[in-house]
Amino acid sequence: MKSLFYLLTGIFWSLTFTSCNNPSKNSGSNAIDKTAIYDNGVNIAYTDSGKNDTTLLFVHGWCINKSYWTNQTAYFGKKYRVVAIDLPGFGKSGKNRKDWSPMAFSRDVDSVIKQLDLKKVILIGHSMSGDVALQAAVDNPKQVIGLVVVDIFRNVGKVYVQSKQDKIQYAKDIDSLKRYFKKVTFDYFNQELFYKTTSAAVKKRVLHDVATGDTSIAAACMEQMGDFNEIEKLKAAKTKLYLINSDIKPTDTTHLAANKIPFKLLYIHATGHFPMIEKPQEFNTLLDKAIADIKTR
Template sequence: MKFCPYFVALFLCLALFACNNPQPKNTTAINDDKDITTNLVSDGVRIDYTDTGTGDTTLLFVHGWCINKTYWADQVAYFGKRYRVVTIDLPGFGKSGKNRTKWNTATFGQDIKNVINQLGLKNVILVGHSMAGNIVLQGAVDAPENVLALVGVDNFKSVGVAWTDSVKAMKEYAEAMAAMKKNFKAVAFDWFNKGLFYKTTSKALRERILNDVAHSDSTVAIACQEWDNFNDAAQLLKAKKKLYLINSDYQPTDTTGLISKKIPYKLLEVHATGHFPMVEKPAEFNKLLDSAIADIKHH
């Protein structure tokens, strides 16, 4: 399968298939283990992060398109009691730097590797939401000795589907990219409103997400959707890590490709949420992630 940027692929698929809680530390916080200040820099770009809790296992959370690390606040509070929990703003988003020209999966994957190395993270479970599924997968390929497993959050819903063989799909992709370059905010809002929110998604959350989209750097956001030929099935096989999927069921997960390619996986579904289950139903999401972690540690 050739890679299509996450949101464009998502909408083409729709068309084609009809009080003790630890507080996060900021980037100038003291590292518990080394008692020094760690400034994360990847490829010359500063990465803003939080580093909470301690433990023999690290959960590294990576956000999706046009949002930021604050969307993992419920997970930081819950899991930081038992594990080391790190959240980052990907370069180009949130409070991280933007001084680079490449915004593809390979470059973001190197960011994940650099975060792991610079913070000295061990026994890492990578958790990636939306487009960050591919990013943490690439990070696992780049730093295999440090990564235990991958957790995708509402992504990898059609691994191995060669939709790029469709002339119609290619045309729609080109049209979507052209429209986004002409009017980024209008097209992005349309994507979220029509395909990523569910009837149960609260007004407050909708407004929060759309506000973050509106204030994102459109040049970076659009570049993230450009073609970079990332092959998810091939990289999953190369990573040799079990894939755990915590996916919303508002759109079904097609596991045919995972099964046919013998990629080890476990699907855990959150019922009746949109594309952001970690903030729409945090308690249920945390319970499912707890289950995934228990399975990872058991093996």
């Protein structure tokens, strides 16, 4: 079953997956759950805290929710306006649609930017939402002033050629994901997304959210991911890319440099796939550096 995730992460997105100990209602001193945003009739749950003309807009990854940004909301809400959203299909957002593609999710982010009338936006997207945030940056060039991606884009620009056999295997893997969702995801998370330093509490939290989410929507996200050309999108976005990645695996920036895409790579030491909850203080320090650089541009 590991072939499913090697295929998904190698060819399209890297995977990402409500805390029992840190529920979203505690995600900052004045962050309150709201649902007054809609994208084509689907409600988008969010928190909105802090005051500033610059807004940090946090977008979570696959099978998790906005509560994973709790520490960041509390920390950055003292200096900026901070908005964290539940993507439709996850957390407290609506599920009443059938399109779970990255383009659909990016339109959700567009709706948040427009309906909250956000002006100077720094987008922060974790894993699956790296592509989502990137597309939103392309769609909102006047509002978005910065783009930060978290533990994603490790081989951005590398071309993968799918054979007929690859496509057949992909369909089989998607079927396995639908039939044996918990086993497939748990095996992969334990083997690939957690590191030896990842605490038992973090593992329990993430696996709980994976197990209790809507598995049909989660599988549909994988099935509908399509082909997303990050290099071409980065060229269209015309903005510097900031990567905050764990250093346990290398990040190949060859194609970013070759395509003259400005970027800054910030490594966080010895974490798994969820650095914002594994080492929140270190993560916040790195994000602070990225924001400072963005504001000087």
